[in-house]
Amino acid sequence: MKRDSKLSGILHVLLHMAEAKAPVTSEEMAKAMQTNPVVVRRIMAGLREAGFVRSGKGHGGGWTIARELSAITLRDIYVAVGSPELFAMGNRTESPGCIVEQAVNAALDGAFRDAETLLLDRFAEVTLADLSADFHARMLASGKTIDLGTIHAA
Amino acid sequence: MKRDSKLSGILHVLLHMAEAKAPVTSEEMAKAMQTNPVVVRRIMAGLREAGFVRSGKGHGGGWTIARELSAITLRDIYVAVGSPELFAMGNRTESPGCIVEQAVNAALDGAFRDAETLLLDRFAEVTLADLSADFHARMLASGKTIDLGTIHAA
DNA sequence: CATCATGTAACATATGAAGTTACATGAAAC
DNA sequence: GTTTCATGTAACTTCATATGTTACATGATG
Secondary structure (H helix, E strand, O other): OOEEEEHHHHHHHHHHHOOOOOOOOOHHHHHHHHHOOOHHHHHHHHHHHHHOOEEOOOOOOOOEEEHHHHOEEEHHHHHOOOOOOOOOOOOOOOOOOOHHHHHHHHHHHHHHHHHHHHHHHHHHOOEHHHHHHHHHHHHHHHHOOHHHHOOOOO | OOOOHHHHHHHHHHHHHHHHHEEEEEHHHHHHOOOOOOHHHHEEEEHHHHOOEEEEEOOOOOEEEEOOOOOHHHHHHHOOOOOOOEEEOOOOOOOOHHHHHHHHHHHHHHHHHHHHHHHHHHHHHOOOOHHHHHHHHHHHOOOOOOOHHHOOOO
């Protein structure tokens, strides 16, 4: 299965936006993430609807973060991008007539449900401000500075 | 992403094998699971190598379980089928040069690692005997009996 | 009103799980 | 011993879907 990287990608972009003073365009973000502007807009659309970012058209347009970083958790973002499937495995048949398969599904479902709860709880504990702080700590430790345009230069 | 159903499928088949007195052929299993005999053999191969099942060729051949059901955990089976990827999401880039992305990956990786541990621990707690007992309880509750050939009749 | 940027539909590509075909190997029945 | 049945496995096809791309409409700024 191909793994979904929406969450990873959008977090990356959001932290870069947090560093920027001015709005960041889809094109700049796309270059940074080595992907396509449309892909960026597609992912950002969910965040805009949820009110976490704003977009502006025309000259000087682009994307800006609409809330305090400390008021946005990873879980918020996960939900805003559509709560994508977390697990790569599932039941062969969701509503099996076979009683054997029902027993199998029940056992697996229980474990996966608990894991999902754990994961979402963990996501809820981490804010963008936390990630930003971690990033700044890493930057200090490495002695490097960062800039969207240069670090991701094409 | 298409979800992997090897684990679910193989558990189903194993429990049916546990009910059968004689060896079960790949073809019978495939019919029961509405799939192809080769797919079944492919999955079972891992279990055979791990020593959980035996296969026999020719007349009267087929598959049998080689151990006590209580000595086989879901985790054993998960590992035997190749420890398939558990999660449907991953990092956009595994070894990013960008420090921002490193911070993002670190946060996500931590959560996913914990969820994986939880999941595998849960798998390790459940044996095939447990699943079989659950199945028998369900069968009693429903008043139905079960038979590989009839319940899954083509 | 020319330019820039988003919004979005429609289509293309790539990846990987699952399904299929084909044939070799080996065991049991006769 | 040869026919039949079943596994073993490589090679190929199909299918789902995440991601990438093209094309064009909409609206804002200078």
